[in-house]
Amino acid sequence: MPELYSEILLDHYHLPRNKGELPGETLSVEGANPLCGDEITLHLKFEGDVLLNVTFTGKGCAISLASSSMLTEILMGKTITEIQEWIERFKEFIREGKAPDGVDLGDLAALAGIAKLPVRVKCATLPWSTMKEAISRYKGT
Amino acid sequence: MPELYSEILLDHYHLPRNKGELPGETLSVEGANPLCGDEITLHLKFEGDVLLNVTFTGKGCAISLASSSMLTEILMGKTITEIQEWIERFKEFIREGKAPDGVDLGDLAALAGIAKLPVRVKCATLPWSTMKEAISRYKGT
Amino acid sequence: MKSWEEIRQDFPILNVKINGKPLIYLDSAASSQKPVQVLQSYCGFCEQRYANVHRGIHTLGESATSDYEAARETVAKFVHAPTKDGLIFTRGTTESINLVARSYGHKFIKHGQAIVLTPMEHHANLIPWQLVAKAVGAELRFWPMQEDGTLDFEKGRKLLDNSVAMLCFTHISNVLGTVNPVREMIELAHQVGAKVLVDGAQAVPHMPVDLTELDADFYAFSGHKMLGPTGIGVLWGRPEVLNDMDPFLTGGEMIREVWLDHATWNEIPYKFEAGTPAIAEAVSMAAAARYLTEIGMERVHEHGRGLAKQAYARLSEIEDLTVYGPSEERGALATFNIEGIHPHDIAAILDGDGVAIRAGHHCAQPLMRWLGVAATARASFYIYNSESDIDVLVEAIRTTKKVLQHA
Amino acid sequence: MKSWEEIRQDFPILNVKINGKPLIYLDSAASSQKPVQVLQSYCGFCEQRYANVHRGIHTLGESATSDYEAARETVAKFVHAPTKDGLIFTRGTTESINLVARSYGHKFIKHGQAIVLTPMEHHANLIPWQLVAKAVGAELRFWPMQEDGTLDFEKGRKLLDNSVAMLCFTHISNVLGTVNPVREMIELAHQVGAKVLVDGAQAVPHMPVDLTELDADFYAFSGHKMLGPTGIGVLWGRPEVLNDMDPFLTGGEMIREVWLDHATWNEIPYKFEAGTPAIAEAVSMAAAARYLTEIGMERVHEHGRGLAKQAYARLSEIEDLTVYGPSEERGALATFNIEGIHPHDIAAILDGDGVAIRAGHHCAQPLMRWLGVAATARASFYIYNSESDIDVLVEAIRTTKKVLQHA
């Protein structure tokens, strides 16, 4: 079994957190990776600066689905500033293959192997770049 | 010294036979090899079917000049049919690198090495293809 | 006669361990591995006979030119081309098709005429024609397929009327494995006066191809899929047609005379080979052709067909697994999906067992849409594969299912 | 630090005997020989890390992709490119220039605008612009040269007005050895809003090139002239400009989404790399760049300059012999003619002594006309040449004169 398909990753894949529609959502944003056929929609409910609730729907590979599931767990309840920090942290993490100094990534750490697999980076990144898009849309409203 | 630059070849190069204009010529035909910059003009005097006299002018490498000189010696006084036979013989000779069975090539034999030097074949062939053109023009008149 | 086991030993890469397991390389449809004979030809040429071609009067210039031209002859013979003058060395199938689209298509296909393609084309044999159609105002028509991924002849025949300028299609589909009836299709197209381009990228490596008999106007293939190097491929074109076409790339070698403000062109095939060609690559593509000829293309074909048939049968037995394309008479590959599992995950988990397959759209996005999927997994075979590779594949797929299928 | 003698030993071809004599290879301006390090990189990659790139999810697909992308980075660094995203792998300089002519020229150069070239351009940097000019109705202007084969700045400056869309010229002339003042010329062109393409085929192998400092919009060079393989070359383009351009070849890899009737494009550089690239060639072109970097490009430059200077001086001493181009500050070559002897004969007779030089028009027919000759002979140098090679050259030329000059 390739290292990437760790127990943690498979757990998020088989038992995705916060999967499903979000009634009363503030907005939803679709992200797609046409080369893979991954399509993930994030559903977000904001109250002012705070992301009260976030869920996801869509289809994709285990990496993009698990990454989406992890994203919802981490960002739930965070402020926009915190979310933006997390997006940057995630980018650095994926590029370097290890957590930025002093940051506890939690389950996300299971994606460390991605840095060595350029073809799969986009799968892990998809929900995060979708989140970035969502924030800029929300702030634009 | 490369084999190709034999004594016979150099002799024709240094002391070209039948080089110069041909007063009273029936026609003259220019052949050129733009890749090398070779330009050879054949001057021909026919009487009916017979090539009474042939000379050449122009510039080129040792191979094309020597080949021109040899051509004039061989074809002088020949009939059109004989000339056409010689053109075919020459082609075969250059392609195969040896004389067709039972044919004495005389000085031309010095060009045998050309078959192995694809880049130079066009130099040796230039006066002969010019001759072919000349015959067809003469017959067309 | 070399045994399949001896043949395997010609491929150094098969000794590489993947995640501690022996490599089972099932991705030859994307690109094949190279035998030592090809690598030795490459290095031997560079170490002993190398120089630029066509203009060198020195010994190395002559040896390189004669090796390069001999390569043209060898490759032309390999596909039984009617003449080697029509054999143009390109970077690969993609460049070959682009050459035809630009130098033939833009010049000869007229407003209101039609270009007929199939829905199973690789992007390389689709996008160049989209651009020609747009530029000249031609119409694109698609020859319909039947449910099993073979072409529907009744419907296709009706598309071929006098307005058709060109029919372009793949000899063997790189996804479905469909082997198209090239001879018949060309005859139909020629009856309405259309020119035909055949994409032979998946055919030339795997079966005897006889261009004289097929009578295509253009035929394209790549070196890297037939045990040869990257960076080299072929366009064969009918000389009369090539002569009428405009040049493609321009520069050295393709010219005859050049002035500051204009130029005239060299004869074919040189007219279409601008600049320093991929000399060492052409020489070792010819070595690959010789290697395959020594094994015998009939035998190569039999072997690939056998593996494809077996793979189709064995994979079809697996629950929730769909194999695409016709069950009989197929190219040396099997493309499939497993219910509820993304093909990328299949490929990644198989890699853990040393099994290299491809997953994605295989440069055939319209065909993916036709199949109603975003992507597929594909196992493809070549002379270094054996039945035991299929055993490992099937076993690895069972593991994948266990890990990834939802309970 | 490796000595020149040790460097020579890296080139297996130097052991080949030509007509029983040691090979003196003086034709590197046409194509350079390859050190074992490059050949080993080629074979090592094919034997251990090969697969098709960009889409493989298996281990070999990943190793090949990462080697290919690392090669892009290495080569970009070698020429100090501001970013590697603008580095497109092509077949060579010729394809690179054709890419710009088609994808930039046809789209952005307008009727009535001018394209400025020089009379010393290689056909590869002339004919593509002739065709653009003809297609869009642009004017070709030629920056005049001075007697010694350097550009006339007074006259050239006047050509550069607001109607100029593009300035295209060679960094170093492959015939005259002229080293053009690239930085100044680019500045002049940018002042009138023109884009600049520099043909670096003869520069990159021989001197440190810093694309960040030069500020060219496009810069083209070939692998095979810098100790690398055939079949690979580079176009570096400014990313903002590349982004605005239409694709060149179309097919796999350069797309983003494809439907039956249209498609969208991938980001740069992939947008310009249709089909399977020359993967192994890119990897070993990077090996060549590393090999040169290890020697040090300053040192390579010094060596070539020294040999060129010496050759110029020694050849000039020979009676009836004319050396072309500037006497100072020249590329690593010397082009010449001997009164009354055709250059083809010089090359052929030198070959008898194992000396490989080039004779002909060197893909620069308009320049030959400017020089008033049909052809020239050229001795060109690289890191495996030494002063003693010039001794042999000069001696062999004396023999040639004895044999061929009329008494």
Ligand SMILES: Cc1ncc(COP(=O)(O)O)c(C=O)c1O
């Ligand atoms: C100055 C110059 N430009 C362009 C080229 C063409 O390069 P290539 O044949 O590698 O495309 C050459 C080499 O012949 C050259 O010397």
Ligand SMILES: Cc1ncc(COP(=O)(O)O)c(C=O)c1O
């Ligand atoms: C059917 C088909 N056509 C065209 C191509 C493109 O070939 P290349 O990438 O060698 O240009 C391929 C290979 O990917 C193919 O399978």
